Amino acid sequence: MTNAMLAQYANYSLAAAALVITVAMLGYALYLAQAVPVRERDEVAAKVPAAVGAPATDEGGDAPAETGTATAVETPMRARKAAGVAGSLSWLGAGFLLLSFALRGFAVDRFPLGNLFEFSIGAAFFAMATFSVAKSRRDLRWLGVFVTAFVVLLLMIASTSWYVEADEVVPSLQSYWLPIHVTVATLAVGVLTVGAIVSGLYLLSDREVGGERFWRKLPSAPALERFSYSLHIIGFPLWTFTLIAGAIWAREAWGAYWTWDPKEVWTFVIWTVYAAYLHARATKNTPRRTANWIAIAGFVCIIINYTVVNFYFIGMHSYAQ
Structure with missing residues (x-):
């Protein structure tokens, strides 16, 4: 099989991923539209103790149908099935993204993170993987529509505006640091993407922008804030490693740990802002809204680092467009 054919199959896999994740988004949207408010369900469950020997709650935390009053606040079966299908499609979409990523690598005989298009595919995969793994540990059906919508938008932009033909990379990228430094950066972006979505939902939920009925379908504002914090706690060390590994690679490639390259500067700016977030989050006198x-x-x-800086700031990383 030729490299051109592998590159074509990589594009087919990417298109399949976009289609599958779009269908998953619709499934999650159907679930959220018909879901019983989580806060209302929890209030009823607290008032109606489960009978001895009553069946356990389902995967999404819905009250069992046999608990009397709780039945009145149970999410319709059709909506729960739609969320279940969407969950399976989320895994499948992530699989197609990984397949596209691998085929692109085989097509160019290198690790496929040499430009913005390839980085976007990797970030989309890690965002879907982060959501899917987290969903296997807790009920996140309410979050699915937001994550999948963002990923679909990212894939659309990457495929139309940032697409480049499969090709070799500049000599400075032909290093073992490419799969180390850039992969961790991509993973960090994937995790921080989901964290940013949850932070945004928290900020909106705290004020109930758009109607109380909708926001009651999501966990409480404090629960959203804690979940966002847990994601950022994972993403920040990954970005710290990205910053350090980038400096080491720069020393090997360009002869200096720091050259004030625009990309280096913005990587440090990002690290500083997230460090400020964690500091604010740990400070008792700082409101949670301010921290988020x-x-x-x-x-x-x-976003600025991977769009504006890539295209409008000339530096040592200009090849990353």
Whole structure:
């Protein structure tokens, strides 16, 4: 099989991933539209003790149908099935992204993280993987529509505006640091993407923008804030490693740990903003809303780093477009 054919199959896999994740998004949207408010369900469950020997709650935490009053607040079976199918499609979509990533690598005979298009595919995969793994540990059906919508949007932009033909990379990228430094950076972005989405939901839920009925379908604002914090606690060390590994690689490739390259500067800016978020989060006198606005600012810096800086700031990383 030729490299051109492998590259074509990589594009087919990417298109399949976009289609599958879009269907998953619709499934999660159907679930959220018909879901019984989580907060209302929890309030009823607290007032109606489960009978001895009553069946356990289902995977999503819905009250069992046999618990009397709780039946009145049970999410319809059709909605729960839609979420179940969407969950399976989320895994399948992540699999197609990984397949596209691998085929792209075989097509170019290198690790496929040499430009913005390839980085976007990797970030989309890690965002889907982060959500799917977290969903296997807790009920996150309410989050599915938001994560899948973001990933679909990212794939659309990457496939239309950032696409480049499969090709070799510049000599400075032909290093064992490429799969180490850039993979961890991509993983960090995937985790921080989900964290930013949850932070945004927390900020909106705390004010119940758009109607109380909708936001009651999501966990409470404090629960959203804690979940966002747990994601950022994972993402921050990954980004710290990205910063350090990038400096070591720069020393090998360009002869200096730090050259004030725009990409280096923005990587440090991102690290600083997220460090400020964690500091604010750990400070008792800092409101949770303020801390989460800082987290959102950190994610905005990530977007600037991989879009504006890539295209409009000339530096040692200009080949990453």
